[in-house]
Amino acid sequence: MSSRILIIGAGRSSSALIKYTLDKSEEFGWSITVADANPAAAAARIGGHPRGNAAWLDVTKTNDRRDLIGRADIVISLLPAHLHIEVAQDCIRLKKHLVTASYVSQELFRLGDEARDRELIFMGEMGLDPGIDHMTAMQRLNLIRKKGGKIIAFRSFTGGLIAPESNDNPWGYKFTWNPRNVVLAGQGTAQYLENEKLKFIPYQRLFKTLWHIEVPGYGKFEAYANRDSLLYRKQYGLDDIPTILRGTLRYPGFAAAWHALIRIGLTNADFPILDSAKITYHELMEALAPSGPGSVKDRIAQLLQIDPAGDVMNRLTWLGLFRKKKIKLRDATPALILENLLLDKWKLSPSDKDLIVMQHQIDYELDGKTYRDISNLTMKGEDATDTAMARLVGLPMGIFVRLISQGQIKATGVHIPTMKEVYEPVLEEMKSFGMELTHHTEEI
Amino acid sequence: MSSRILIIGAGRSSSALIKYTLDKSEEFGWSITVADANPAAAAARIGGHPRGNAAWLDVTKTNDRRDLIGRADIVISLLPAHLHIEVAQDCIRLKKHLVTASYVSQELFRLGDEARDRELIFMGEMGLDPGIDHMTAMQRLNLIRKKGGKIIAFRSFTGGLIAPESNDNPWGYKFTWNPRNVVLAGQGTAQYLENEKLKFIPYQRLFKTLWHIEVPGYGKFEAYANRDSLLYRKQYGLDDIPTILRGTLRYPGFAAAWHALIRIGLTNADFPILDSAKITYHELMEALAPSGPGSVKDRIAQLLQIDPAGDVMNRLTWLGLFRKKKIKLRDATPALILENLLLDKWKLSPSDKDLIVMQHQIDYELDGKTYRDISNLTMKGEDATDTAMARLVGLPMGIFVRLISQGQIKATGVHIPTMKEVYEPVLEEMKSFGMELTHHTEEI
Numbered sequence: 001m002s003s004r005i006l007i008i009g010a011g012r013s014s015s016a017l018i019k020y021t022l023d024k025s026e027e028f029g030w031s032i033t034v035a036d037a038n039p040a041a042a043a044a045r046i047g048g049h050p051r052g053n054a055a056w057l058d059v060t061k062t063n064d065r066r067d068l069i070g071r072a073d074i075v076i077s078l079l080p081a082h083l084h085i086e087v088a089q090d091c092i093r094l095k096k097h098l099v100t101a102s103y104v105s106q107e108l109f110r111l112g113d114e115a116r117d118r119e120l121i122f123m124g125e126m127g128l129d130p131g132i133d134h135m136t137a138m139q140r141l142n143l144i145r146k147k148g149g150k151i152i153a154f155r156s157f158t159g160g161l162i163a164p165e166s167n168d169n170p171w172g173y174k175f176t177w178n179p180r181n182v183v184l185a186g187q188g189t190a191q192y193l194e195n196e197k198l199k200f201i202p203y204q205r206l207f208k209t210l211w212h213i214e215v216p217g218y219g220k221f222e223a224y225a226n227r228d229s230l231l232y233r234k235q236y237g238l239d240d241i242p243t244i245l246r247g248t249l250r251y252p253g254f255a256a257a258w259h260a261l262i263r264i265g266l267t268n269a270d271f272p273i274l275d276s277a278k279i280t281y282h283e284l285m286e287a288l289a290p291s292g293p294g295s296v297k298d299r300i301a302q303l304l305q306i307d308p309a310g311d312v313m314n315r316l317t318w319l320g321l322f323r324k325k326k327i328k329l330r331d332a333t334p335a336l337i338l339e340n341l342l343l344d345k346w347k348l349s350p351s352d353k354d355l356i357v358m359q360h361q362i363d364y365e366l367d368g369k370t371y372r373d374i375s376n377l378t379m380k381g382e383d384a385t386d387t388a389m390a391r392l393v394g395l396p397m398g399i400f401v402r403l404i405s406q407g408q409i410k411a412t413g414v415h416i417p418t419m420k421e422v423y424e425p426v427l428e429e430m431k432s433f434g435m436e437l438t439h440h441t442e443e444i
Numbered sequence: 445m446s447s448r449i450l451i452i453g454a455g456r457s458s459s460a461l462i463k464y465t466l467d468k469s470e471e472f473g474w475s476i477t478v479a480d481a482n483p484a485a486a487a488a489r490i491g492g493h494p495r496g497n498a499a500w501l502d503v504t505k506t507n508d509r510r511d512l513i514g515r516a517d518i519v520i521s522l523l524p525a526h527l528h529i530e531v532a533q534d535c536i537r538l539k540k541h542l543v544t545a546s547y548v549s550q551e552l553f554r555l556g557d558e559a560r561d562r563e564l565i566f567m568g569e570m571g572l573d574p575g576i577d578h579m580t581a582m583q584r585l586n587l588i589r590k591k592g593g594k595i596i597a598f599r600s601f602t603g604g605l606i607a608p609e610s611n612d613n614p615w616g617y618k619f620t621w622n623p624r625n626v627v628l629a630g631q632g633t634a635q636y637l638e639n640e641k642l643k644f645i646p647y648q649r650l651f652k653t654l655w656h657i658e659v660p661g662y663g664k665f666e667a668y669a670n671r672d673s674l675l676y677r678k679q680y681g682l683d684d685i686p687t688i689l690r691g692t693l694r695y696p697g698f699a700a701a702w703h704a705l706i707r708i709g710l711t712n713a714d715f716p717i718l719d720s721a722k723i724t725y726h727e728l729m730e731a732l733a734p735s736g737p738g739s740v741k742d743r744i745a746q747l748l749q750i751d752p753a754g755d756v757m758n759r760l761t762w763l764g765l766f767r768k769k770k771i772k773l774r775d776a777t778p779a780l781i782l783e784n785l786l787l788d789k790w791k792l793s794p795s796d797k798d799l800i801v802m803q804h805q806i807d808y809e810l811d812g813k814t815y816r817d818i819s820n821l822t823m824k825g826e827d828a829t830d831t832a833m834a835r836l837v838g839l840p841m842g843i844f845v846r847l848i849s850q851g852q853i854k855a856t857g858v859h860i861p862t863m864k865e866v867y868e869p870v871l872e873e874m875k876s877f878g879m880e881l882t883h884h885t886e887e888i
Contacts, residue, residue, distance in 0.1 A: 189715045189778075191731075198723070198731045200778075202709030204648050205747075209734070230718070265646030271633045274674070279642070287635075287642045290653070303649075334633075334644075 003030050003405035006068055008057065008087065009078030010036035010045045013101075015385070017076065017394030018045045018052075021401065025051035028405055035068055059083055070094050074401050077102075084108060088122060095120060097404055099397050101127030109414050116413040125416040126400055128356065128392040129158045132377065132430070134232070134416055135396075135423035136437065137360050140375050141236060142420065149364035149371070154241055156360045157213055157223045159249025160389055163353035163380050164218070170311075170318045172251030174346045176354040176381075176389050183267060183339045185248070192229035196242040201225050207259035211247055213359050215376045216438060221357065222255055223247035235418050249357050257315040260304050261338065264288050266321075269335035276332045282324045284337065297322050319345055348384040355380050356388045363444065372444045379435045391433055399426045447474050447849040450512055452501065452531065453522030454480035454489045457545075459829070461520065461838030462489045462496075465845065469495040472849055479512055503527055514538050518845050521546075528552060532566060539564060541848055543841050545571030553858050560857040569860040570844055572800065572836040573602045576821065576874070578676070578860055579840075579867035580881065581804050584819050585680060586864065593808035593815070598682055600804045601657055601667045603693025604833055607797040607824050608662070614755075614762045616695030618790045620798040620825075620833050627711060627783045629692070636673035640686040645669055651703035655691055657803050659820050660882065665801065666699050667691035679862050693801050701759040704748050705782065708732050710765075713779035720781065721774045725767050728781065741766050763789055792828040799824050800832045807888065816888045823879045835877055843870045 005021055007014065014034075021032045032049070034042040035057035046052035059065055059079060069075055069090045074097045077087045081102040091098045092114050104124035115122050125131050137156060144151060162174045175182065190201040201209050211223040226246040233239055250258075261267055265288050273284070282296060289299040297317070301308035316322075319341055327337055348354070358377040363370060381387035396417070403409050403425055411419055417426065427437065449465055451458065458478075465476050476493070478486040479501035490496035503509055503523060513519055513534045518541045521531045525546040535542045536558050548568035559566050569575050581600060588595060606618045619626065634645040645653050655667040670690040677683055694702075705711055709732050717728070726740060733743040741761070745752035760766075763785055771781055792798070802821040807814060825831035840861070847853050847869060855863055861870065871881065 187714075189709065189712055191715075191718075194735055198719075198727070199735070200709060200717075200731045202712050202732070204707065205709075227715075263648065265633065265644060265649075268633055268646055270631075271635075271671075273644075274635075275642075283642070287644045288646070291638055291643065 003028065003073045003401070004071065005030050005032050005074050005076065005401055005405075006072035007032065007034045007076045007078065008036075008059065008068075010034050010038070010042040010054075011078060013390060013393055014045060014078050015394070016391045017078075017398050020395055020398035022046065022049045022052055024398070024402060025049070028402060030405065033068065033072065059087070062086075066090050066094065069096055072096055074099065074404055076100070076397055076401065081105070084124075091115075091120065091122070092118065098122045099126055099400055099404075100124050101131060101393055101397060103130060104414060104416055112414040119412050121404065121409055121412055122414040123400055123417065123422070124414065126397050127394070128160075128389065128396075129358075131396050131417060132392055132427075132435075133158060133358060133360075134235070134418050135427055136358065136375060136377055137236060137362075138418045138420075139423050139427060140360060140362055140373055140439070141238075144362060144364050144373060145237075147366065149366040151238065151241060151362060151364045152370070153243035153363035154236070154238055154360070155211070155243070155245045155247070155362075156358070157211070157221070157247045157249050158358045159221065159223075159356070161249065161251065161355045161357060162348075163355040166349070166352040166354075167251070169345070170315045171254060171257065171346070173254055174348050174352065174354075175343070176348065176387055179339055179343055179346075183335050183342065184269060186224065186227070187267070187269070188227055190225035190227050190229065192225055192245040193241070194243050194245070204262065207255040207262060210255055211245070212252075213249070213361075215357055215359060215378065218355075218357060218378060220252050221249045222252050223249050224255055235416060243363070249359075253311055253315075257312045260306065260312050260316060263304055264300065266334045266338045269333045272331040272333050273337070274331065276327055276337065277330045278326070280324045280326055281321050281337075281341070284327065284334070285321055288334075350384050352384050353381045354384075354387045354389055356392055370444050371441050373439065373441045375437065375439045377435060377437050379433075388434070392430075392435065395430060395433055396426050399429050447472065447517045447845070448515065449474050449476050449518050449520065449845055449849075450516035451476065451478045451520045451522065452480075452503065452512075454478050454482070454486040454498075455522060457834060457837055458489060458522050459838070460835045461522075461842050464839055464842035466490065466493045466496055468842070468846060469493070472846060474849065477512065477516065503531070506530075510534050510538065513540055516540055518543065518848055520544070520841055520845065525549070528568075535559075535564065535566070536562065542566045543570055543844055543848075544568050545575060545837055545841060547574060548858060548860055556858040563856050565848065565853055565856055566858040567844055567861065567866075568858065570841045571838070572604075572833065572840075573802075575840050575861060576836055576871075576879075577602060577802060578679070578862050579871055580802065580819060580821055581680060581806075582862045582864075583867050583871060584804060584806055584817055584883070585682075588806060588808050588817060589681075591810065593810040595682065595685060595806060595808045596814070597687035597807035598680070598685055598804070599655070599687070599689045599691070599806075600802070601655070601665070601691045601693050602802045603665065603667075603800070605693065605695065605799045605801060606792075607799040610793070610796040610798075611695070613789070614759045615698060615701065615790070617698055618792050618796065618798075619787070620792065620831060623783055623787055623790075627779050627786065628713060630668065630671070631711070631713070632671055634669035634671050634673065636669055636689040637685070638687050638689070648706065651699040651706060654699055655689070656696075657693070657805075659801055659803060659822065662799075662801060662822060664696055665693045666696050667693050668699055679860060687807070693803075697755055697759075701756045704750065704756050704760060707748055708744065710778045710782045713777045716775040716777050717781070718775065720771055720776045722770070724770055725765050725781075725785070726769075728771065728778070729765055732778075794828050796828050797825045798828075798831045798833055800836055814888050815885050817883065817885045819881065819883045821879065821881050823877075832878070836874075836879065839874060839877055840870050843873050 033053045035055040036042040039056040042054035076099045160176045186206045229246040356379045362373040379388040476496045479499040480486040483500040486498035520543045630650040673690040800823045804819045806817040823832040
C-alpha cells in the first residue's frame, strides 16, 4: 500500500518528523511532499531525498492549498493552530486524513461527524504535550482499570529541561522552547481539584505553591500548577475524580528565583517603560526597588525578604540585572526586557543536550488498599538541533502516519490519542528513538 | 449677550451641571437644550423650566447631531470619551465652542490649529480629576513662581470618599463612583519620579506602598500611587522637576485590607470561574486558600500572615466572603464576583453624604530655604443624589460656559484648564457651592 504524504510547514519543529518519514519512505512506499511559504527551507529539509519533493505554498491561497491536498492521501499540518481549520475543511471536502500536534479546537471537533461519514481520521494533539502525555497516561489508567483499580487521584508533571551534563548555569534552565511562553508562563490563574475541592492559584502565588517529585536516575524536581488541570477529565474517563492536577517541572530552586522576578515586577507585560532604550538594567532595578538607603541590590533583597548573598540573589545577579549596561529596547515592557536578557543568558550551546521529563502519579484503590502508580518518561536530545523536544513533538505524528498507511487505525472522526490502537504502537516505537519509560507502584 | 447652550447627555453625572445652567439662564439670557437618546431622561432633568428644552438624539446619526449642534453657540459633551471626537469635528465645521470633562485625546489635541483659526475654545478635562486638580495645582504653582520660588517636588492626592458622619462600615468606603473602576484600580504599574529617579510600583505592591497625609478638620488619610503621575509635567511647566507623584486617597486601613483581597486573588479579572453560579463565597475562599488543616478563615489568615482576629480579617469577614451563601453569577471572574458583592455592601444610603478630598504638596526653594506649600480641598455632598462628586464634575463646566458667554475667555484652540483666566474665576465661584480650599506653608 502506497501513501502520498503532504507535510505543510518546514519550520524548526519539523525536522524530526520529516527525517522519520523520509527514512521510512522506501520501506513503506511513501512519497513525501513538504510545502512551505519558503520552498528553500522545504528543500533543505528534504536534502535531495529521491522520495521527497519540496513545494511552494502560501496557505492563504485556497486553490493552491486544495491542489496540493488533493494530490495527497495523508496531510500533516504543522501550521500555527488557527490555520488548521481551513486545511481540515479541505481534508473533509477532498477526503484526506489529517494529523496535527496542536490543541484540537471546538471548531475542529465539530467536524467529527463529517470526518466519520467519510471514514477519515483527524488526529490532533499528536505531539509531546499535548500528545505523549495523553498516551502515557491512558496506557497506565487503562491497565489499572483492567485489574479493577478505582482511580482516586491523577497528577501529571512535564518539563522541557536541560540535561544534567549541559546544566551549567545557576538557574538550571535554558530555552528549548518558545521563550515568550516561558516568560509569560502562568499569567492568569491555575485551577485544579484536590479531594473534591476546586482550588485556584493566582499568578502571584503560583511559583511558591510547589509540588516535589523524584525521577529515578535524575533526582529531584519541583513543579508549579498548569492552568489546564481540569481539561481531559472526560477524555481520560475521569469525570468524577476527586483529585486532578497537571504541572510543569523545573530543577529545584528555579521557582523561588522566578517568583522573585514576578515580585519585582519583571514579568509584567502590561505597560511599556518610556525611555527603556536609554536606561540601564541597574536603573530599571532602581525604579522597581523600594526607596531608601543602601544599594539597589540590598533594597531588592529587602523587598523580597531574601538573603542578599543567597541563592535567589545569585541567580538574579547572574542574569545581569544589576549591571550598568544599557537595555537598548524602545518602549519595551519589563517582560520583553526580561525575555531579551534571558534569550542571551539561557541560549543553548550547539552541543547542549535537552531533557524532557514527564511523571504521572495515579492513586487507586484495590482490594482495600491504596496504591500509587508512578510512571516516568525521560528523553535526552543529541545536541541543540536534534533535540528531545523536536523528536517528541514530531515523531508521534510520523509513527501515526505509518499506522494509517498500514491500515492499523480503525477509529474515524476527530480525536486526540487516547485509544489503545494509537498509544500502544506509538509508545513502543518511541523507545527505539531514545524515549525511556519506567513504572513502579507503591502502597500509600 | 445671549447664548444657546447644548448639553449632550442626561445621565447621572449631568444633574449638577444642568441645574446650574437652568438656574443661571434667566440672569444670562441662556436657552438650554438637553439632548439624550432617552428624551424622557432629558425632560426630567429640565423639569419644565421655561428656558429648557429636551431633545431626542442618537449621536451616531450624523445629520441629527449636526442639526442640533448647528443651532447652539456652546456645546457641552457628556458622552463617553470615545464619542467626543465626532462632536468636536462638527463643532469645528459649524464654528461652536466645546466643553467636556473627559481626558483630552491626542486626536482631539490635533484639532487645536483648526479651532484656533476659527477663534473657538475647546476645553477638555473640565471636571474634578481631571479638572479641579489642574486648576488648584496651577493656582499654587503660579503663585510660588511669581514670588521666585524654585519648585522641586509636586505631590498631589485625590480621593472620592464618604463623609465622616456617613462612614459607618469597617472599610470606611462606599461607592460614589464607577464600582468597576474601584475594583480594577491600579492593575498595571504605577510610574512616578522621586529625586530624579524613575520609580515603578507593580500592582502586587501598590496597596502596600503608601503615602500618609493629614487634612485639617478631617484627620489622616493614606494614599497609593496612580498610574499617571508623569502626565501633565509639560502642561504644569514642570518638565525638569525631580519629584512628581499623583495618588489616590483612602481612610487609613483601607489599603492593607484591599492588598489582602489582591493577594487572595479576588481582584483577578482574567479567568472566569466555571460553575461560579453553583458555588458559595465560602467555597470560593476554600478554592483560593492553601490546603491544610484549620478553617478556611484560618488558612486565609495564614496565607496573608495576618492576625485572624485583626482589622484586615474583620473587614474581609464583614464583606461576607466566608458565608455559605451562593454567588449566583454565571462564569464570573473573581473581580466580577467581588464587584457584585461590594455593590451591595458599599452602597450609599439615600441620606449618605460623600466627601471629596484633594491635597497638593508643593516643595520649593526660596532665598536658601526649602518650603512645603500644602493646599487642601474638601467638599461634602448633600445626600446620595446631590453628591460632591457630581458637583465637582459638573459645575466647573457650567461656570466655564458662563465665562465664555460673558466674553471672559481669551484663549482659543484645544486646552485643559491650566490658565489663570479659567482657574481663578472657576475656583472662586466653586466656593459658593461648598468647595473649601485652604493653604498653608511650612519650612521643611
